[in-house]
Amino acid sequence: MRNPSSSSSSAAKTTCCSKVGLKRGPWTPEEDTVLVDYINRNGEGMWRTLPKRAGLLRCGKSCRLRWMNYLRPSVKHGHIEADEEDLILRLHRLLGNRWSLIAGRIPGRTDNEIKNYWNAHLRKKLIRQGIDPKTHRPINKNPVPPFQQWCPDEKHSNCAALVGNLSYAAEDRDNPHLYVGGGGGGGHGGSEIGSINQIDATLADEEVEDVFSSFLNSLMNDDSPFTSSNQPMTLLQPLPQPSPFDFDHGLGYQTVKKAATSTPFTPKMNSGPQGIAR
DNA sequence: AACACCATCAACCGCCGCCGT
DNA sequence: TACGGCGGCGGTTGATGGTGT
Numbered sequence: 001m002r003n004p005s006s007s008s009s010s011a012a013k014t015t016c017c018s019k020v021g022l023k024r025g026p027w028t029p030e031e032d033t034v035l036v037d038y039i040n041r042n043g044e045g046m047w048r049t050l051p052k053r054a055g056l057l058r059c060g061k062s063c064r065l066r067w068m069n070y071l072r073p074s075v076k077h078g079h080i081e082a083d084e085e086d087l088i089l090r091l092h093r094l095l096g097n098r099w100s101l102i103a104g105r106i107p108g109r110t111d112n113e114i115k116n117y118w119n120a121h122l123r124k125k126l127i128r129q130g131i132d133p134k135t136h137r138p139i140n141k142n143p144v145p146p147f148q149q150w151c152p153d154e155k156h157s158n159c160a161a162l163v164g165n166l167s168y169a170a171e172d173r174d175n176p177h178l179y180v181g182g183g184g185g186g187g188h189g190g191s192e193i194g195s196i197n198q199i200d201a202t203l204a205d206e207e208v209e210d211v212f213s214s215f216l217n218s219l220m221n222d223d224s225p226f227t228s229s230n231q232p233m234t235l236l237q238p239l240p241q242p243s244p245f246d247f248d249h250g251l252g253y254q255t256v257k258k259a260a261t262s263t264p265f266t267p268k269m270n271s272g273p274q275g276i277a278r
Numbered sequence: 279a280a281c282a283c284c285a286t287c288a289a290c291c292g293c294c295g296c297c298g299t
Numbered sequence: 300t301a302c303g304g305c306g307g308c309g310g311t312t313g314a315t316g317g318t319g320t
Contacts, residue, residue, distance in 0.1 A: 024289080025288095025314090026288070045306090048304080060306090061290080061306090062290080065289065065290080066288090066289085068307090069288075070288080097310090098308090098309090099308080099309065111307095111308075111309080112287080112289085115287095115310085116287050117286095117287090119310095282320080283317105283318085285315100285316090285318095286315085288314095290310105290313100291309105291310085291311075292308105292309100292310090292311100294306105295305105295306095295307090295308100297304090297305090298303095298304090298305105299304105
């Protein structure tokens with residue numbers, strides 16, 4: 001948490017939260033109550049003007065962040081389960097630091113939470129195992145062409161090409177050919193969907209999203225691309241002694257089929273806000 | 279008990295894309 | 300087409316609590 005009275009940026013700069021009279025730092029239970037009540041009555045959106053209308057001495061960004069990351073009923077708090085961790089690893093392997101995109105596929109978890117968990121746990125874990133957390137490849141290994149990094153299996157040629165592009169997308173965010181603006185969300189990252197639109201530029205947004213979902217599922221399930229989107233989710237387990245020949249498609253993890261009876265992620269709703277000013 | 283160091287994570291910052299004008 | 304406002308993103312900070320000495 002930041003010092004409410006200080007700013008790391010130059011004093012001349014004025015950010016939304018540094019405006020005179022606006023409160024910064026940890027939220028109090030009272031502020032949370034005001035924000036939740038207001039949004040329950042009026043809905044989300046109009047963040048810039050929301051604080052004034054709700055009677056909060058906060059900037060809109062701060063309100064939005066508090067709501068999105070903590071107060072939303074759908075936000076799942078608490079320990080990240082093993083299967084969620086596994087999913088994060090898989091998605092990060094495919095998407096890179098696209099936290100919002102990763103969070104979008106893990107019910108109840110926010111991009112901030114996943115980002116924190118990655119930096120605090122998973123990144124170190126991979127490093128300890130001798131795996132480069134950026135590439136998910138063994139550290140100090142000879143460079144491999146990106147598409148081969150992702151899927152050296154010839155039978156997965158489409159997969160290789162597509163994931164290769166995603167790989168580039170994760171590393172080269174300035175390449176306009178590898179990015180498309182997803183509907184509704186702005187910002188770098190956001191809801192961009194990598195190079196999927198290269199599959200068929202005529203697809204509607206929803207269709208593109210469907211294709212993307214199928215694509216991700218097929219990759220994560222180790223199936224031929226686009227042949228199935230309804231397979232049981234698979235789990236990944238890091239190998240104790242990483243070897244170039246042990247890797248599942250060169251991706252760094254052993255693939256283990258998840259039991260068909262295993263329960264899907266079920267967000268624990270209304271577990272109550274936490275993280276109030278300590 | 280006191281201190282130092284480390285880990286965690288809520289919150290902030292700066293930037294960028296989308297969209298309306 | 301250009302511009303400005305807004306929403307949203309990833310990166311980073313720093314307060315707090317836990318653990319080790």
